[in-house]
Amino acid sequence: MSLLQIDHVSRHFGKLIAVKDVSLTVEPGELRAIIGPNGAGKTTFFNMISGFFPPTTGTIRFDGEDITRLTPEQRVARGMARTFQITEIFPELSVAGNLRIAVESAAGFRMKPWLNGVQKKLVAERIDELLTLGNLTASANNEVGALSHGDQRAVEIMMAMALRPKILLLDEPAAGMGDQETYDVSRLIRRVHRDQKLTIMLVEHDMRVVFNLADRIMVLAEGALLAEGTPDEIAQSDVVQQAYLGKEADLGKEAA
Amino acid sequence: MNGLKQHYAKIIVWAILLTIPYWFTYVGGYLGLANEIVIYALAAMALNFLLGFTGVLSFGHAAFFGLGAYGTALTIKFLVPSTLVGLAVGVLTATVAGMIIGALIIKRRGVYFAMATIAFGQLFFFIANRWNSVTGGDDGVGNWHRLPINLGFAKIPLFHNSLVYYYFTLLMFALAVGAMGLLLDGPFGRSLMAIRENERRARFLGINIELHVWISFVISTAICGLAGGLLALLDNFVNPRDLRFDLSGVLVVMAVMGGMRSFWGPLLGAAIFQWLREVLSSHTPNWQTYIGIVFVLVVLFFRRGILGFKLSTVKS
Numbered sequence: 001m002s003l004l005q006i007d008h009v010s011r012h013f014g015k016l017i018a019v020k021d022v023s024l025t026v027e028p029g030e031l032r033a034i035i036g037p038n039g040a041g042k043t044t045f046f047n048m049i050s051g052f053f054p055p056t057t058g059t060i061r062f063d064g065e066d067i068t069r070l071t072p073e074q075r076v077a078r079g080m081a082r083t084f085q086i087t088e089i090f091p092e093l094s095v096a097g098n099l100r101i102a103v104e105s106a107a108g109f110r111m112k113p114w115l116n117g118v119q120k121k122l123v124a125e126r127i128d129e130l131l132t133l134g135n136l137t138a139s140a141n142n143e144v145g146a147l148s149h150g151d152q153r154a155v156e157i158m159m160a161m162a163l164r165p166k167i168l169l170l171d172e173p174a175a176g177m178g179d180q181e182t183y184d185v186s187r188l189i190r191r192v193h194r195d196q197k198l199t200i201m202l203v204e205h206d207m208r209v210v211f212n213l214a215d216r217i218m219v220l221a222e223g224a225l226l227a228e229g230t231p232d233e234i235a236q237s238d239v240v241q242q243a244y245l246g247k248e249a250d251l252g253k254e255a256a
Numbered sequence: 257m258n259g260l261k262q263h264y265a266k267i268i269v270w271a272i273l274l275t276i277p278y279w280f281t282y283v284g285g286y287l288g289l290a291n292e293i294v295i296y297a298l299a300a301m302a303l304n305f306l307l308g309f310t311g312v313l314s315f316g317h318a319a320f321f322g323l324g325a326y327g328t329a330l331t332i333k334f335l336v337p338s339t340l341v342g343l344a345v346g347v348l349t350a351t352v353a354g355m356i357i358g359a360l361i362i363k364r365r366g367v368y369f370a371m372a373t374i375a376f377g378q379l380f381f382f383i384a385n386r387w388n389s390v391t392g393g394d395d396g397v398g399n400w401h402r403l404p405i406n407l408g409f410a411k412i413p414l415f416h417n418s419l420v421y422y423y424f425t426l427l428m429f430a431l432a433v434g435a436m437g438l439l440l441d442g443p444f445g446r447s448l449m450a451i452r453e454n455e456r457r458a459r460f461l462g463i464n465i466e467l468h469v470w471i472s473f474v475i476s477t478a479i480c481g482l483a484g485g486l487l488a489l490l491d492n493f494v495n496p497r498d499l500r501f502d503l504s505g506v507l508v509v510m511a512v513m514g515g516m517r518s519f520w521g522p523l524l525g526a527a528i529f530q531w532l533r534e535v536l537s538s539h540t541p542n543w544q545t546y547i548g549i550v551f552v553l554v555v556l557f558f559r560r561g562i563l564g565f566k567l568s569t570v571k572s
Contacts, residue, residue, distance in 0.1 A: 050460070076462035088460070090453035101450045104443040105461045110468075114442040156457075163462065 001064060003028045003167060003199050004049070009058030011044050018044040019055070020223040026167070031193050032201045033214035035234075037243060041223040042203045043085070046171055049201075050082045051075045063166060079166030083156045085175050091145035095136050098144055098155055099127045102162035126162065133195075134158035134188065150181035154188055161192060168192070170202035174209050186212055211235070219243070262519070269520055273426055277419055285531075288490070291422050293530045295486045298429050300510035300522035302479035305436050307508070308516035309445065310472040311452030313370045315504050316377030319357075320350040320477040322499020324484030326384060326391060329494040333400035339414055340405060343428075343485045350481020351474060353380075358473040362466050377504055384496045394496060401492040414489075425486050432479045437519060439475070448472050480507075509547075513554050515561025524563055 004026040011019040019041040026032050034042050048055045051072040060068045067075055090098050103126045104110055109119065131137045134154045139147060144155055153173060160168055173189060174182045186209050193200050193213070204210050210217060210231075217234045219226040221243045227234060234240055276290045303317045328346030336342065361372040384391045391397065402421070405412040414421050439445045447468050450458040459465055488494045497503065506529065514525025529547065536543035554562060 072459050073462050073464050076460060082460055084456070088454055088457040090450060090457065092453060093449075101446050101458075102461050104446060105450075105463055109443040110447045110463055112443045113439050159457070159461065 002026060002061075003030075003063060004201070005061040006049070007059045007061070009045075009048060009055040009060065011041075011048060011053070012056045018223055019048070019220075021058070022220070022223075022225045024218060024225070024228075026199060026201060028166075028199055029197050030199055031189075031213055031215045033210045033217045034201070034203045034220060035205075035207070035210055035217060036220035036226070039222075040220040042220055043171065044223075045220065046082075046169060046203055050080065050169055076163060079164075080169065081160035081163045081165035081167075082169035083153070083160055083171060083173060085172040087149070087152045087156050089144050089152060089156050089159065091143075093144060094141050095144055095147070095155055096127055096131070096140045098159060099130050099162060102159040103127055103130070106163045130158045130162055133161065133192065148181070149177060150184050153177070153181075153185055157185075157188060157192070161196075165198070167199045167201060170200065170204075172203055172205060174204060174206045182206060182209060185209075189213055265520055269523065273429075277422055285534075287418055287422060289530060289534055291418070291425055291490055292487070293527045294422075294425050294429050295483050295490065296507075296510065296530060297523040297526035298432060298486070299480050299483035300507050300514070300526045301433060301436065301519075302476045302483065303507045304511040304516050304522045305440075305479070306472050306476040307511055308518075308521070309440055309452065310448040310469060311455075312469055312473070313366075313508070314373040314473070314476070315370045315501075315508065316357075316373030316375075317477070317480050317507050318499045318501065318503035319373075319377040319380040320354055320480040321484035321487075321503060321507075322380060322384060322494075322496075323350040323353050324481030325488040325494045325498045326397065326484075327481070328485035329397040329400060329488045330390065332403070333397060337403055339402045339489060342402075343482070343489065346485035346488070347478055347481045350484065351478040354474045354477025354481075358470045358477070362470045362473070374501065374504070377499070377501055381496065381500050384499055391496070396496055397488075397494040398492075402489040421490065425490070428482060428486060432482055436475070436479070440519070444468075444471075509551055511561075513551055513561055515558075515563035517560050518563040521561050521563040525561065528562075 002025040006022065006024045008021050008023055009019060010017065010021050022045060034045065036042050047053060049060060051070060051074075054069050059066055062075070062078060062080065065078065067078065090101065100123065103123050107119075107123065109115060109123070115123065131140050134157065136151065136154055136158065139151060144152060147155070157170070157173070170189065173185050177185065189200065189202070190213055192198055202213075214231055216229065217231055218228045219234060219240050226243055227237050227240050229237070273294065277287050280286065280290050299317070299321050303314065306312050306314055324346040326346070327349035328342040331345040332339065332342035357376050361369060361376075364372055385393060387393070402414050404414050412420060412424070414424055440448075447458070447463050450461065450463060451465055451468055455465060484498060487498065510525035510529050511522040512525070513528060514523065515521025528550070532547050532550065533543060536546050
């Protein structure tokens with residue numbers, strides 16, 4: 001059974017149709033990338049999956065359940081975690097402090113006034129695991145706001161991992177990063193994907209990251225599904241070439 | 257909340273509060289002023305539980321302070337002549353009002369939330385001011401006083417001994433402040449701070465924002481009601497000004513001036529405010545102007561309040 005099954009989803013904003021009748025299935029253990037020129041509707045599509053707003057029409061099924069109209073919290077409880085294009089963390093807290101809140105929430109402790117010894121130990125161990133997984137042990141006690149962009153991204157991904165998700169949604173994980181940071185974050189994503197056998201879906205502009213990581217790629221253009229397939233198929237697809245080349249030709253004209 | 261500095265702050269605060277009746281007169285104070293400081297500090301700390309630690313601004317907390325005061329006074333005057341029952345009814349009244357109002361406005365955020373709290377605050381002020389037959393209208397609720405607490409084997413002389421009443425207030429303060437401190441040190445308190453720091457991230461960690469903010473609001477209003485009840489018992493009188501809009505503003509000023517990111521900041525803010533009021537109001541009817549100037553200076557030069565400035569390096 002598919003882990004994520006999206007059927008004929010559309011989203012209108014007034015007269016604008018941001019996403020037009022897109023269907024998609026994601027199998028367990030898959031790493032799926034969504035690409036497309038600017039304004040293709042990638043982020044809108046992503047936000048509907050994670051629960052920012054419901055689609056105008058169509059259904060989203062996750063792990064066999066219709067989640068089309070569930071709140072973000074309800075989706076988190078069912079095993080969906082996400083990161084954002086602009087890193088969303090708790091900037092004034094330490095790395096460990098950030099992870100602590102995620103771990104406690106994941107363990108169902110978020111309403112508890114206090115923890116007993118066993119629970120405290122459980123939380124501390126899980127924080128250590130995540131610090132190791134994210135290569136963050138050395139900066140555990142540093143304030144997150146003072147870290148490099150790449151490390152902040154690693155903290156955000158580890159906060160999502162704290163939830164032990166069935167699917168991890170990454171919205172442009174390499175956005176605004178230099179070469180080294182892009183390389184590091186790609187390696188981190190590959191590591192959590194392989195080691196934890198985690199299903200991942202990501203939106204990304206950096207084609208090196210996409211073709212490096214993805215099992216399958218889906219291309220959106222002007223809100224509609226343009227093509228879908230393995231990285232090789234997509235690289236050789238004429239329609240995709242055209243969509244991107246056409247766009248770049250336009251950009252060239254603007255620059256001139 | 258951890259760290260050595262917090263630990264020392266705690267020891268210093270309690271040493272001062274426990275001994276103040278014995279030396280306050282030597283520095284120009286008096287027992288009643290100390291008692292008022294403790295009570296307003298409790299209200300300001302309760303407000304700050306919401307403002308400083310959940311990141312939600314209420315401009316209507318005087319309503320809950322006033323409900324606590326009226327609930328206590330009216331119960332003792334008309335229903336049950338018992339200090340503890342009166343206080344309990346006062347707290348309960350404020351809590352129930354907090355639950356209902358909280359549920360009605362919790363979906364609003366930021367300025368809209370603050371506006372809604374002002375509206376409800378004004379509603380309660382007008383009820384108290386107009387419903388003469390019950391609240392005494394503009395005259396307030398007089399002709400009653402706090403009563404001794406009968407323990408069976410002994411009586412605690414709350415009424416005739418103001419020193420005993422000071423320590424009674426301090427005990428209530430300790431219980432409420434202790435409970436808030438405990439919560440802020442645990443997972444629930446960290447969830448609140450997560451909401452303050454980044455609501456979007458908190459939501460996508462599975463934290464139910466509305467529920468958490470609502471609980472924080474109710475805790476805050478309950479403790480504010482307790483402070484109101486304690487003030488009524490101190491004065492043996494309730495004034496409709498106790499739930500007027502100005503008081504809501506004063507509580508915010510106390511919290512911000514003292515430092516809303518620090519646990520004890522509002523206590524310092526309340527002490528400075530009450531002290532300035534005491535000193536200035538005997539010299540000039542325009543004392544509020546001078547407090548305003550002090551407030552402006554603090555906001556301009558200590559972005560996080562007086563205590564927040566010094567403790568800004570302490571991180572959890």
